[in-house]
Amino acid sequence: MNLFESTVDPNQNWLPHQGIVNYYGKLFSPAQADQYYRTLLHTIEWRNDEAVIFGRHIITKRKVAWYGDRPFEYTYSNITKHALPWTPELLALKRETEKAAGETFNSCLLNLYHTGEEGMAWHSDDEKDLKKDGAIGSLSFGAERKFAFRHKQTKEVVSLHLEHGSLLVMKGPTQTHWLHRLPPTKTVKTPRINLTFRTIIEP
Numbered sequence: 001m002n003l004f005e006s007t008v009d010p011n012q013n014w015l016p017h018q019g020i021v022n023y024y025g026k027l028f029s030p031a032q033a034d035q036y037y038r039t040l041l042h043t044i045e046w047r048n049d050e051a052v053i054f055g056r057h058i059i060t061k062r063k064v065a066w067y068g069d070r071p072f073e074y075t076y077s078n079i080t081k082h083a084l085p086w087t088p089e090l091l092a093l094k095r096e097t098e099k100a101a102g103e104t105f106n107s108c109l110l111n112l113y114h115t116g117e118e119g120m121a122w123h124s125d126d127e128k129d130l131k132k133d134g135a136i137g138s139l140s141f142g143a144e145r146k147f148a149f150r151h152k153q154t155k156e157v158v159s160l161h162l163e164h165g166s167l168l169v170m171k172g173p174t175q176t177h178w179l180h181r182l183p184p185t186k187t188v189k190t191p192r193i194n195l196t197f198r199t200i201i202e203p
């Protein structure tokens with residue numbers, strides 16, 4: 001594993017208790033990260049995300065895509081998605097993420113945020129389709145954005161900035177005890193692509 005221009009300690013746990021979050025910094029050179037960003041932007045089958053909240057069908061500006069080893073079903077916000085087959089670039093990124101994190105994954109949910117005004121509200125990735133306490137590897141390309149965690153009981157908040165070409169890994173009981181979000185900001189005018197590699201448990 002090569003960490004480019006990074007002084008972060010990938011063994012550091014950013015959460016004070018009841019969870020594990022490791023930030024690996026930049027896994028790719030600037031040129032590699034730029035190339036992946038452009039490829040993902042133009043080759044992924046992006047769709048506006050959907051949610052059913054309190055009976056209302058909502059379509060977001062943020063776009064998403066869902067890929068995996070098989071046509072896995074994944075349900076969140078009362079909407080079920082079926083995984084598309086891997087692209088060569090996604091398989092390469094999956095291998096790099098697995099190598100760095102020492103984990104294995106069988107699927108990936110991608111998010112495209114066009115500007116900083118698009119974000120994600122507080123939530124946990126604790127859907128029944130996901131492996132309990134399984135690792136989630138989060139790759140970021142494009143605009144640098146703030147990412148935050150908040151403990152469900154104590155309300156403690158931990159924040160860090162995710163760089164272009166960087167990897168963050170959440171594992172252990174993190175999803176049970178902590179929420180996370182991508183706060184919106186008016187200062188970011190360019191897109192960010194986020195890949196979250198996950199493990200789906202089939203019935």
